[in-house]
Amino acid sequence: MDLLQLLISGLANGCVYGLIALGFVLIYKATEAVNFAQGDFMMLGAFLTLTFANSNELGLPFWLACILAVLVMGVVGYLVEALLIRRMFGESQIAIVILTISLGIVLRFVAGVIWGHEPQSLESPLAGREVRLGGLVLGFDDMTIIIVTILLTAGLYLFFAKTKIGLAMQAASQNQLAAYYMGIPVKRVHALVWALAGGVAAIAGILFAAKGTIDPSTGLLGIKASAAAIIGGFGSLPGALLGGLIIGLVEPLSSRYVAAGVSQIMPYLILLIVLIVRPHGLLSQVRAKKV
């Protein structure tokens, strides 16, 4: 029973990692840029929700605060692409990587100025409540995180498979030139992908904040999430979630069965092992293009 609870809590953490990783992969697949500020987007989303919802701040209803935070982060993502990344067209990958790393540093600094460096908690209706199933005590927060992640994944799947703009995002990621030929406004599609990644980051941030405290350095979780993305095979959306779940599960298990400190390095140990055994990640789409 104890173990099961541990697993569920680990699964919930894994969902958050997975969602941040999903943001990485979304942007990478569609635009071939790697957004190292994805974790900081998450942190910003969490702080925005806190500002909108907490009673000593704006005190809006929780659901409204969440929606607003997701929308604002969508706009932030869109603007980052339109104002910064787009100007880098033709520059090397490294230049874009440095840009996004710098962006992350700036966002952490700005968050520190606005919200301070003390850990703060989101007043979430989920906190402290639990469901009892037989002998199991399941936190409302953990359950919500898992359910929201499942729903969001299903939603994203339908979005990419069924909607015109979702298909256009796929098209632009698979063959940018051809998408351009077909009259797909590739630049706008890229900005929309960044908006989507911003929104997903905000959801990850809300879920993260529902379980614990946040401070500006929370954004560094993005590093762990990028390990998750690579484990899953950078470029695979299901892989990103899977990578996140694996890390989420391994952390509590290793600190329980191996040694407390080990959980800190486990994600990277797994990353190394995966890279040695399956260099393209677990669920990579290494299929040669027949063009």
Next chain:
Amino acid sequence: MGEPLLKIENLESYYGPIMAIRGVSLEVHEGQIVTVLGANGAGKTTLMKTISGVMDPEKGTVKLSGEEIQGRDPDHSVRKGVVQVPEGREIFPLMSVEDNLKMGAFTRTDRAGIAADIDMVYRYFPILKERSTQDAGTLSGGQQQMLAIGRGLMARPRVMLLDEPSLGLSPLLTKEIFAIIKRLNAEQKVTMLVVEQNAKIALEAAHYGYVMELGRIVMGGPAEKLRASKDIQEFYLGQQGESQRGQRRWKNRKTWR
């Protein structure tokens, strides 16, 4: 004949300092198939890209029914009715055949019309219907060319620009593709501008032809006249062995802007 559907005047396009087309003028009348012949590097693809808005010209105009469309994004040109079926097919490899077709109709919003046109494409290319749910990257080269043409049709173009539809195809398949191009022109009234190195087959299908060399149009005339011309026979109809085709396989995928 009245005003041409597509009229190109003194078009000049550059890659950095390299002038790839040097003052090209040509006309395509409604309902015609017009072909542009030329050897490797003549500037045929550059011309197509400049017409479809993928590249911006330095000088000159592209007029569709009298309206200038050059120097805008393909997004604009496609909406106006000019669609390019790119050289080397350029399908979306991990999307299904049907989703590829839907992307051809990206600029359209008439759902019923789109569905009807998917059926129309399937009538011309029954193999695509058979493979409609399969990933496009798993199609054979010829099937991918059919998909690329079908995807172009989905934009309901007034003029379709076909860049070397025979590239990498067997002589038999090339014939088949050109037969369908002719049928589409006759039955669906799609006006076509076809770039080819395979002069023989292109001149058989076309009403009118131009010859391009080093970025310039050096000759133009009705297809039957060109077929009879000595120069064409010497330079194009004589020398289209497999070697010339074969060499082109390694060609890099082009980057845009």
